[in-house]
Amino acid sequence: MNSMRPILLVEDNPVDVDLTLRAFAKRHLVNPVQVARDGEEAMARVDAWEAGEPPPLLVLLDLKLPRVDGLDVLRRIKSHARFRSIPVVVLTTSTEDTDMRSAYQLGANSYIVKPVSFDNFMEVVAQIELYWGVLNLALENP
């Protein structure tokens, strides 16, 4: 069922992972979040999808990753016939034009610079949720 499909968070910084998960929680998002701690792990997820595991609803992708670069992960997902339609939101600290251009050229659906401020990050999450409308909100009062 659509509502329970996971979100893949590709992020090597444990603090960022934790803060992201907390931000999701504060926005009452209930989708399971899979975390890939580096590029290799992200590639392994894609291998698993190919092997039959259900692909995620959304990929949040950092670019500067150990071992395998985020852009390579993006390239793999977006060049795959079946997974091409999965929205990939690049969520990175890089403000370099070249990174942004490369990401969009490879098919990224959005490019968001990670804000330092947690309040701003909360807004980013809200925007993702609103824009893509793919995330499931838990009932405020079950």
Added chain:
Amino acid sequence: MDAGNAEAIDFHLVAEHIRDWVSWFAPDGRPLWVNAAVEDIAARTASQCLELPDYPVCLADSRDRELLKKILEDGRAGGAGNDQPLRIRRPDGSLRWVAVSWQGVLETNGALLGISLSMRDQTDSLRGRHQARYQDALSRLSRGGVLSQPSLEDAFQDITETAARMLDVGRVGIWLMDAERARIECRDMFDLASGAHTAGAVVERERYPAYFAALDQDRLIAAPHAREDPRTRELTDDYLAPLGIGAMLDAPIVRGGKTVGVLCHEQIGPARHWIPAEMSFASSLADMAAMALEAVERRELENLRRRLASILEATPDFVGTSGADGKPTYLNPAGRALVGLSSDESLGGWDVRHLYPPWAREQRDRVAIPTALREGVWSGESAFQDRFGNAFPVSQVVIAHKDEQGRLNYLSTVARDLRPWKEAREALRERERFLATLVDNLPGVAYRRRNAPGWPMEYISEGCLELTGYPAEDVMAARPYFNDIVHPDDRERVFAEVDAALAEYRAFKTEYRILRADGSEIWVWSKGRGIYNEAGWLVAREGFIGDINDRVRAQIELERLNTELEARVAERTEKLAQANQHLEAFAYSVSHDLKAPLRGIDGYSRLLLEDYRETLPEEGRRFLDNIRGSTERMNQLIDDLLAYSRLERRELSTARVPLAAILARVLSEREIEIKFLGAVVTTRVGELSVLADADALAQATRNLLDNALKFARDASPPRVDIHAWAEGDRVMLSVTDNGCGFDMKYHDRIFDIFQRLHRAEDYPGTGIGLAIVRKAIERMGGGVRAESAPGRGATFYMELPA
């Protein structure tokens, strides 16, 4: 003997003794009797005559036979006539003119008794008449000006036509002999029948030796039977027979005792005997032709004389003549000017000897004139003096003109003033001496090499010794051969360069090493060119060789140092590029890796405040706020550093950017802030545009606007005026605020990175904003400055190429 018979006998006797040729014919025309006088006239005896079948008609010249027949018929008809001229041709071909009288003698009954025919020899008297006619013709010719005819042709035509008409000859021509006497060429040929003149035929001696031999005799050739005459016989086939010529009368045209041509009368028809009067007339006409020739030559000589005279008159040389007695007879204008005589002044009072200074006079008297008298001519250097006694050198020729007997006619002299030439020669020598001095004192070698195998050295200056260590005379003598002095490693290149330049008619310049006599090796430069004669042939090459050893050594050293330096620079540049790369990577890491912890700090501070608000005391909450504020400033600092470093390494584009568009973009970005501050922002930029990178320009403008808003925020209201104007090919943009301003002594510091003039708590900022402005504008080829005073606001200027 009856009376009639007696009468007849008497008549006979009388008739025998008269000098007239008398014939008596029977009524049927048969000759009965002829007297002896016939022999004087017709050169036949009376008895011979009576035996002739057609007497007397056959004795008449062929042209007159019909006439004579008519006369006889008239006589048989009883007619009579007197003094009819008629020609009798003798067996030798000569003609006798006779006057014929005839009468048919009738008996009383009217019957014809016989015919008497009497012929009186008129030849001599006729000859007188002819001569008179000829004389008339000759005087007409001379009166008519045959000698003053404009051209020789006109004169010759006059002569040939007169000859043909007067002598009743079919063709008359004038032929002139060439200088070698090898041929005669027809200059005019008159044909009596057609009245036409022609010219141009040529008759060669080689082909007609006998005829030419006769001409060489310088005597009249009278050939009554031209085709048999030994002198003209050889002309028969080619000339006489085709033209129907029977007799010729050739009168030599003689000049200076030599036959130079011939006046040739060609009788068309049978033989013709030429009578002395005709011959003499022909000779006279030939003389006339000779005179015409002479007249023409005289005119030519006269022209030549005039030309020569005009040359003598015009030449700057001194020309004079003097008689055998030594008295001057002619002096040309140049000579007159020299001795101070006017052009019309007589030479009588002038002594030619005054012309010479004493030593030259001596030379003239003892050497020049005796030599000229002996050998015809003397030439040499002499001297003249002008009328003031100033002597000057002349080059003089003295000629003795003698007559045919070797007697002195007169002396002539031509002299040229040598002063200009001597001065020129002196100047030339002076110049040569100067050049030689110059060349010998030059720090190098001048040379000339002849275009012959091995290019032998024709000249090499004294500098040779200093440059090569070999004396110039040794190198001239090829000890050593100059090419051997050239360094073996350079020879091939140098000779090829020189050969190429010579072949292309251009100068050559080359540098090479030479081996000096002491074994050392120095660098020289050689510059030269080919010398070509008027025909364009290369005759020599000349040039200069100079010592450039110090320069070349220095240059080689310099090149070595340069190469080393370049290597070092390349090395440094490489290192610098590496360092830059590292710095970039560093800056990048700084931005990302410094920010990650910041996010943690801010995130958890926020979570603490949110999730544990109740358990935190008031002071704890304030600490957390301060933590978050520091985080924010740190974040800003990192962003600004990042922007600055990106501006440094990013490649900027250059495009025409309208200032209005940039301002609109920046102002819309700051719209909320401006509203919040209640600031009044005015812009005056018009249509101006600049050559810039749009993003970098926007960043600089944004920073200036931020700066202005920041420092003006306490004014009420804060005012920012943005103004742009053109200055030549530059555009100025100013941003003026009404803020607190600054002391101009800090002017140079405010654009430096991390330089702050105010306390951070008063005016928060990273100290990077204005550094970014300057970096951006300078990278776009512009400049920045500021004007301010404390408390008086500030104006920041950006200047950019328009």
